[in-house]
Amino acid sequence: MAGVANFRTCGCPQKPLLAAERGSGLSSVGSVGRRSTVRILRPFEDEAFCVGRLAPGHLKKASLKVARPRSCIHMALVDERHALGRDVAKPSGILAYDLVQGALVRWSSVMDKSIPDPPTAVLLHGILGSRKNWGSFARRLAQEFPMWQFLLVDLRCHGDSALVEKSAPHTVASAALDILKLVARLRVTPRVLVGHSFGGKVALSMVEQAAKPLARPVKVWVLDATPGKVRPGGDGEDHPAELIAFLSTMPKQVSSKREVVRALIQEGFSKDVAQWVVTNLRQTGPSSSFSWGFDLKGIAEMYKSYEETNLWKIVEDVPRGVHVNFLKAERSLHRWALEDLQRIHAAEQLAADEGAGVQMHVLEDAGHWVHADNPDGLFRILSSSFQGFKS
Incomplete structure (x- = not known):
């Protein structure tokens, strides 16, 4: 079964927190200045889950109440404070997240840095969504691909990340930079980026902004969104x-x-x-x-x-080792102008010549909400990114 964690490896016996953990600068949503433990209902009948909230970095200890779980969920905020007691006037890069780990993952961000991190995928929601949108889909992926882990993030201003004030501007680029800081702090190098709608542009912006900590090769999935002009839905669709x-x-x-x-x-x-x-x-x-x-x-x-962000440049000049996949939902074809399709198909040939990749996919029997309308079809299409991976 898949577990969910952000700071410990699921399925391992719990041990006292290391000094590195006490000074990590991790803090929990809504529990600044205190420690707390919360229990939730089990997502699976045959699995025991717990929720641990890590205390802020200035506290000397953090406690975690456990009842011999096989899998754990730890939800925390990550900031850019790197050492206990260091003054940071304007901490940045704070996001709420879940890390869903496959059963074969035996790793956490506080392990020896020489130990390679497992293959990681980042799943990004759209406007007015949250990381919960991807919860059941991520657990399904973790069950099918047990050596992978899946990072689910609440983008700035959304979900639990809205509890923390973020500096303006609130843009596609700033949302992408938040995630780049988060994965750097967690010491993971994403092999796959999956973004729905707004999250699709965020994934493209991550590629545009930084070569590291993105791995090579890296596969990017932009779900029902184009790199440029945003075309709202028609009658009966969301606006x-x-x-x-x-x-x-x-x-x-x-x-x-x-x-x-x-x-x-x-x-x-x-x-x-x-x-x-x-x-x-x-x-x-x-x-x-x-x-x-x-x-x-x-x-x-x-x-x-x-609406204003144009990322066609990164698609038409894809960096070597990057493969960008566009997925359009069959029932939201009005979002895709003929010029969009023509530019993507032209980019396919250019990318192949440069050792990169661009590809278009169509998800049948689905509207804009692809992971709700046709989760089985989406799972089959995305699965190609997780098969045959060798660390």
Whole structure:
């Protein structure tokens, strides 16, 4: 079975924290200045899971309550503080994440640096999403490819990462830089980057910004997004800009999720989109009210950047050792103009001549929400990136 961790190797006996762990600068969401342990329901019937939250780096100890689990989930924030007691005026690169590890992975970021990290894939969500969007899909991948680990990230202003104030600008490039800092801190070199929609452009921006810590070869998957102009969906499809604008008119606290769903449907958004959006609502204290679990102002800036960011250059001049895969959903063909398809097909030949790669794929029977509409088909297409890997 797959385990999930971020700082310890799953399936191994727990031991006292090392000095390197105490001074790592890791801190937990919503638990700054204190230690806490939270239990969650088991995702699988035959597996014991635990959630450990690591204390901030200035504390001398961090505790982890364990009941002999075979797999663990550790969720933490990672920043750029490298040593205990070092003053960092403006810590950066802070993100919430889960690391889903296959059963054969025996590695953690605090092991001897001479020990190579296992093959790692990074899975990135879209606008108004979170790392939870990829949870079940990542566990399925980890079960099928047990020597791999899968890094699921909450992008800035989204999910648990919204609990930490991030410096502007909130752009595709800054979101990509966050992840590059995160993987460097964790000492992993991603072999595969998978980004849905906005996350697809973030993955391309990661390639554009840095040769390291990206490995060679590295495979990039851009799911239902193009490198340039953003073409919103047609009737019955999502319109992120309009959705963000409408959400900004709603109160910051609401009495029920049903109330929000009703308001969104009345405004013309589909029931599916409405029910997905309210997964971002968090219960506020002991009361029955809810508040949004994202930074909507920052997300609005990110979406504007998504519309304005043009990354055709990296596609038409792919670095050696990089293979960029575009996947378009069959039922959202309106997102893809003929000029987009022609440029991608032209880039395929150019990349092959330069020792790189560009390829187009089509996911049948799927709309924009590819990992929800046709998870089996998506799994089959992506699986080629994880087969036959040799460390």
